[in-house]
Amino acid sequence: MTETVLEPVPSAAAEPVLSVRDLSVSFHSDTRTVHAVDKVSYDLAPGEVLAVVGESGCGKSVTSMAAMGLLPPTARIEGSIRLGGRELVGASEKELRHVRGKDIAMIFQEPMTSLNPVLTVGRQIGEVLRRHQGLSRKEAKARAVELLELVGIPAPALRVDEYPHQLSGGMRQRVMIAIAVACDPAVLIADEPTTALDVTVQAGILEVLQSLRERLGTAIVLVTHDLGVVADAADRVLVMYAGRAVEQAPVHDLFASGRHPYTRGLLGAVLRPGGEGKRRLPEIPGLVPSLDSQPDACTFAPRCSRADDTCTGGRPALRAVDRRSGEDASHRAACWHPHEETAPGPGPVPAPGTEPDGPTGPVGTPSGDLEARPDQEAGK
Template identity: 80%
Template sequence: MTEPVLKVSDLSVSFRSGGRTVHAVDDISYEVRPGEVLAVVGESGCGKSVTSMATMGLLPPTATVTGSVRLGGRELVGASEKELARVRGNDLAMIFQEPMTSLNPVLTVGRQIGEVLRRHQGLSRKQAAERAVELLDLVGIPAPRRRVGEYPHQLSGGMRQRVMIAIAVACDPSVLIADEPTTALDVTVQAGILDVLRSLRERLGTAIVLITHDLGVVADIADRVLVMYAGRVVEHGEVHELYAQPRHPYTNGLLGAVLKPGAEGKRRLPEIPGLVPSLEAQPDACTFAPRCPRATERCTAERPQLDRAACWHPHEVEAR
């Protein structure tokens, strides 16, 4: 088995504001290998995007980051802004969640792609412009030579997302973090974006960390999956095994709430009762216990360790 290209160990992130401390990410560990797609899933506010921003070194000064993020042999936690600037966009790239706010509205898409190439690869303006055309063609944008001269508002949502992918892969990064790359896109456009990501993995051997709340997308493209709840990893494993036999009650609840084809209107979707806990204090116990139908006194008094699932009373794996 190949060595991991990205290894995150014991990563924790907290924010201090107004005399309060919010523990957004608590002791996250994962690794991803070349050509692998790791999906990070969970409901809004569970820490998925904060984890990715911490990995990229893009959090504000109010954030405190501990743990380790190793890209190849380089440690990124604690690295200087100059060191991170050399890595970001070159070896480690990110597709941000909303392309309309991530792209500069007053610059053409060709110039925005070319800026990455000129900064990291030292290309001339003319060389960068030609390479921008090639990249737009790579991500499936029709008439790329015309599109490089257009502005973001002239493109559809799907095309803007493809431009973001073109910028992210311009320097052939070894790791690509995709933060909700298919959100608010219709099913046809979503399928096209996923095809682009598959093509990049196959052609360039890019490792992809896919952040999403869409379990259908995970089943379609991911190799492994990491399930987060209240800033912690509650389960991880191979995607087909986790979907077939989820062990953590939270994972079981997420999968149970997925609509099945032809089942619309025939049954009420199951819901997880209760509220997500406050992140001001991470208890030395199971954070899901107040909402869990399987919880016992041990769950509220002792924190479970992560094996396949961080749970004292996981669902049993059925014999095959």
């Protein structure tokens, strides 16, 4: 049994600045084909922050790199990516160079390897300005100082002549943000912008992104595995698993009542303040499937305690899970047997296999371990 796959996902805005439809990305080699992204769809409204979450290897960064046109020649891209009405899939390299940095920009995960070590930060920021706005070298440097001040770097007139190795990790990340927003792009993709930064610096980076959104109206795709960052910065969340979108919801709805079993597994594995040593941290049994092929079934079924023959017999669509809101509901899940809505309460949603009304631990979460069938023990 197969359900129509992944209907278009509605957004809060009638005219999204970025619209992704049925995006699939595969990588071919002499020995195998890896299906990294499989029919992912989402819309991004002006000024919105959409968080894309999931464990490593689920396709988050590949989806973002496809939107930027930065994937290698071995990648095969299918589907549609429309930026303000302009189709990016199949666009020439010349067309993409005109768009990158001007209409859509990206903050890369590791600034130390993304910045050029032999050029000053001012020159690297100025390169974008001279390319897209035609500024002179002097004008570009003056604007670079303004951008460094915008992203919160102290003494920007001095920092503009320094090299990346002379800056701290947090400052290098701010330089990356300055380069990305230099031409006021409509869409900013932030790929793990707070990775390897301490908590204080993370907070500063998120504050910069929030300030830029308020000042410039920039829409942001925030790629991350940190659910704390998601709760603090996002408006909506797209959860990915094994290359597929499995749930999409407003951030408060997702944290209050995640409906897909995988989403509940992610939320259940988050450390809670004051809960150390009082209960075992839940884990999702089993292993992530190989991406050599994408089955016509739920990819999470082998690890899910709710799975039955329906789950292995057809692929579920990303559809509304709140029937009271109709088919235009903003909370959607790709699951044949989604969890029921959790009643509002002080604690997070329970982990997979636990009951919302069961006994709770000291932080308001169910105290039972994950429920799994005998053949779903971790590593089997």
